[in-house]
Amino acid sequence: MFIDGGGERQEDMDIKFVHIVGTPPHNVVDIQNIWKVSNAGYTSIMNNSTFEPRNVLLNPNAVSYKIRSAITGHGQEGEFIPQNHYINIDGGAKEFTWNVWKKCALNPVYPQGGTWIYDRAGWCPGMATNIEEMDITPFVTPGTTHNIDYGIDTAWGSSNYWVSNTLVSYGQPNFSLDAAIIDIKNPTTKVEYARTNPICSSPLVTIRNNGSTPLTSLQIDYWVNGNPNHETYTWNGNLEFMESADVSLPFSDNLWSAVSGPNDNQFHVEISSPNQGADMYQFNNQFSSIFNITNIVPADFILWFKTNSAATESKYEIIDQNGQQVFFKDNLANNTHYRDTLHLGWGCYKLIIHDSDEDGLSFFANNDGAGFARLRTLNNGNIINFATDFGHSIEYNFTVDYPLSYDQLYKESLITVYPNPASNIVNVHTDGVDVKDIAIYNQTGQKQNIHYTQQNHLFSFDTQHLAKGIYFVKVISNNNTHVKKIVIE
Known part of the structure; x- marks a missing residue:
């Protein structure tokens, strides 16, 4: 295997190929690159010197077709200016147009060196490239040839783009009634969800309808470690075939009471009774994640915040487990220390530090100076020093004496x-x-x-x-x- 266009000279890269054993929602009949994956300047894309319109024979054994497009912009203008790209089938009006752009200031991999907070065309340092998925089934006929064109509306300067357009052909759905649990976003130690983890409140999971029948209801059971007393939630909605939804699950004291320590706990989810019926494929009904508990702080502590030279960009707040704001501060003065002593009751809280310019409290490429945010005990012991190069915001979940006590953990x-x-x-x-x-x-x-x-x-x-x-x-x-x-x- 050869890696071209990045990573082959300096970065270490871990590439994992995941093979899922079992029956898929629908079989992949064929997969092909419409054009060779490569990069090109905007002029050659616009005049069809590269990625020219191509006649493509649609696999006659398939019943649905999708184009998966991954595009990243490079060069000063190509990297930092959003542009519209398109897929056109058989001429005429463009069936699909999308803006290739990715927000970077909430990158879960932070802080970093360089200009990581700057939004980019389709990519961010340390994050996955955006994938645009287009269902072209309504515009094509199986077994016939169609002309497919990729292009860009406009660009200028040094703009150039890496482009991958893959045509995937699918067979009929394998099940009429099949729900799947496909991810746990909270709680987890997955790096892509690090901005919102660890948590102490509502778990967030992703379900998908893998059956041809619309999914309208589902039972979700969930628990921590070996807790025999499971939580149960009934989801109601409307998902068509292969549509997914994030589901926020209610939490209780019982859910988190089974944690065994600060690290390496397990969160389990099991789904059943789709549309109050029998699931036709049960091997995708369970999912588990490893998670760590939030920091546990004393009931009384000090929130110490120093502004930088752009204090109007900053504000911070604390939200309790019921979604109520219990503390808020804005209208801050430049280069000023704020020390607030907080008295919080038992439970789960979220501290959010906002920066409206999305460049944190310190960043090497601006003139805002440096600030900081810290939590201290009443006798000035350290609880946490937050990274100041955080981009858009910090979301810090913590508990007061829950599910373990502060004394249990720290003294x-x-x-x-x-x-x-x-x-x-x-x-x-x-x-x-x-x-x-x-x-x-x-x-x-x-x-x-x-x-x-x-x-x-x-x-x-x-x-x-x-x-x-x-x-x-x-x-x-x-x-x-x-x-x-x-x-x-």
């Missing part, structure tokens, strides 16, 4: 709570801790007005009037804030 606590679960009384033993404040809070962070007694290092709370549910004991000492989860039954 051995000197505080014990018992009994747990409890009903009438909760004892908090604080051996070796100089307690400055102690209280019980509900899940929304509201302090509960509860009487307690103290005997040396033992605090006893009268909880007989608390409603059943999850609560948190917060103990503030000289150097730390300790949080313990309790259940009232």
